[in-house]
Amino acid sequence: MSFQAVVFYILSAILIFAGFRVVTAKNPVHAALYLVLAFFTASGHWLLLQAEFLAIALVLVYVGAVMVLFLFVVMMLDINVEKLREGFWRHFPQAATVALIMMAEIVLILSSPEAHLSDVKPAAAAAVAGEISNVKVLGRQLYTTYLLAFEAAAVILLVAMVAAIGITIRQRKDSKYVDPGVQVRVQSKDRVRVVKMAATKRQDDDVSDSNEQQA
């Protein structure tokens, strides 16, 4: 067995274990962290296929950004695990049916001769043939052949982002926000008032004596 095959089986074992634990872990934070492990291991698989751009993008986007925010939310929610598990066996048949249908679809796609998956060359082979890197090949494809789809995806993401901001933005009346520009421009004479007063003199010694007696 070659070195790559050994790595492939080790990574696959970790990936399956992590995927299984995402579903079965009792604590939602643990489940989210197992999902991070699953993403990381999947990127290892892509590295084995010499698709280094996709592998690094998976880590950068999903592990570095999406899952951090996801974990952020999961930690702050007070999730009642018992309540979530109540209807498990009642809903199991429907869920199993959906899972089986999805599985069958994936198997059909991957095994059908029309998909030509068996004669697709690895991206690395194409890259080596032309002596250019994986990243350049992908970039060229994205900005020439698939430009329209790429830009459509970008516009959809932009609209989603604007919508998300639009939903959450609201003016709070109790906000104590101060414009930092105003804060920076402030001068000492706006805040401090120097009051000139004539020095007062003690009238006579009797005052202090009477004070002492009162004390």
Added chain:
Amino acid sequence: MELLQSLLGSEAGMAVWTLLKILAIVAPLMIGVAYLTLAERKVIGYMQIRIGPNRVGPKGLLQPLADGVKLLMKEIILPTKSSKGLFLLAPVLSIMPALAAWAVIPFNDTMVLANINASLLYIMAITSMGVYGVIVAGWAGNSKYSFLGALRSSAQIVSYELAMGFALVGVLMVSSSLNLVDIVNQQGQGIAGGSIFSWNWLPLFPLFIVYLVSGVAETNRAPFDVAEGESEIVAGFHVEYSGMAFAIFFLAEYANMILVAALTSIMFLGGWLSPFPASWGALGASGIVWLLVKMSAVLFCFLWFRATFPRYRYDQIMRLGWKVFIPVTLVSILVLGLWMLSPLSLWK
């Protein structure tokens, strides 16, 4: 390497050779981390008209060793009701990215552990994982203070990563490569004849400043250290850690500082290129010394910031990241793109 391969066979020899190279990077890095802590205390001490540590060894030079031994001897306390596995995993998650990123850092034309084509992307991906150490540490300790520190820190790191990434897009555009060696070599050419004025810091000045400040924010250093604001939330995400577990967070923070200094030097300050003209003999020759000098200068700025600026308020940090840095970088990239297409372009 030939000797090792003849002794152990080709594959095992290669593995041992790579391990030796890793050791040659990590060991000086750890010594650098130890002495950076001393430098920080000394520099800030002198800035505040104090002397700093001067009792252990000549002029206090053995202080880091004493600190290390002290931390090693301390007991590691596991808080009750903490998530034990995650609690112990968090320091590892924190130091792993700080060390793994060094795999692609070039020290000169040929001295690099892995000269891969996508090294810039690799750096961004690996450093983006550092936040897990902070979040997991904050959550697993089962303490309100550490949890608050973790939430602050994760929001801050994710925000500043965007600005940092955009700043690197500018570097990527002018060097038309993701390879760090090519990025440095590109800075040695150009209209100013490869002198100090053709390095990226001058033509990409806004991006350089954004990168440097985001680097300070990414490493949770003052004035962006709300994650461990000791006056508000005691010590932030690592409040429950003691002994060596705490020391590992400490090492990770300083290793990250050195990493950011190295990246700034490579991306914007010409890496191992000499600031002097080549006709100056030894001073004009490029070499690893220049990279170390530039890294030290950037690290000195880190310490200087800490001694100078008061801590930012949390909403000010977020405003700076999202409303100042990201628009600045977006406009800079647009202007840069137009500049590169115009006849005045420096990068033909």
